[in-house]
Amino acid sequence: MNAVHDALLAGRKIDAVVIGASAGGIDALLRILPALPRSFGFSxxxxxxxxxxRDSRLAEVFQQRLAMPVRQADxxxxxxxxxxxxxxxxxHLSIERDLSFSLSQEDPVHxxxxxxxxxxxxxxxAYGKRLAGILLTGASADGAAGMARIAACxxxxxxxxxxxxxxxxxPLAAIRLRAPDAVLSVPAIGALMAAMKETQ
Incomplete structure (x- = not known):
């Protein structure tokens, strides 16, 4: 790990990563996720x-490019x-305390x-301090409150x-609401995710 990774990951044990994106997100994700090894030990x-x-083909499209298995949550x-x-x-997709997914059709948020x-x-x-949250490009304020909750936990x-x-x-909405641990370019986010494997 480099010095930035050392500083961000020192003393952390990460069990899961959550990522949010909107407009421009598919391109950003295609630059981040394919670099992860099959042995990447987190969800x-x-x-x-x-x-x-309309139906989503994201899992199918990304599975063709990733070493890790890709699924649509259910x-x-x-x-x-x-x-x-x-x-x-x-x-809406939520993670329950027993670390299973929950789907709901409550009103849209943002x-x-x-x-x-x-x-x-x-x-x-569900995960507390063992969670990493990543927020990418997009045209709304969705994700700002979620990132603040991750930080608070x-x-x-x-x-x-x-x-x-x-x-x-x-990204600006999240930064304004609560300063994140890091503000990074897409390549740097990909490198940080790869470095997370060393926290296991």
Whole structure:
């Protein structure tokens, strides 16, 4: 690990990663996730804002590019280490205390369902300081409150550098609400995620 990774990860044990993204997020994720080794020992759960009137092919598209197994999250599905999960369209995705997924069709949050905030807040309550939250490019304030909850629970918070983001609204909202542990470019976020393996 380099000095930045050492400083961010020192003394941490990470069991799970949650990632939120909106406009421009697919490109950012395609630059981050394919570099993760198959032996990456944490679950990675992603909420990407999608139209809720069509099926999602995200799991299929990313599985073709990742060494790790990729699945679309489903209700009551237990989280497994070393697996990437994508939220299905049209449902809010939460993580329960027993580390299983829960789907709901409550009202949209920030005009989005799934909402990043709901995933991150529930994951923070489930994992506490063992969670890492990453917020990428996007055009709403979704994710800001979720990142603040992760920080309040002692988890690691990383926001994409607004200057590096396709749309800076989402990263800026999170930074303004509560300063994250790190503000990094997409390549640096990918390198940090790879370094997380050494915290196991």
């Amino acid at each position: 990675v759960t992603v909420v990407l804002h999608l139209p809720d009137d 209700d009551k599905m237990p989280l497994e280490a070393g697996t990437v999960y994508f939220a299905p369209p049209g449902y 005009f989005s369902r799934p909402a990043i905030d709901l995933l991150m807040e529930s994951a923070a309550d 002692g988890g690691l918070t990383v926001v994409q550098d607004p200057l590096d983001a396709e749309i800076a609204t989402m």
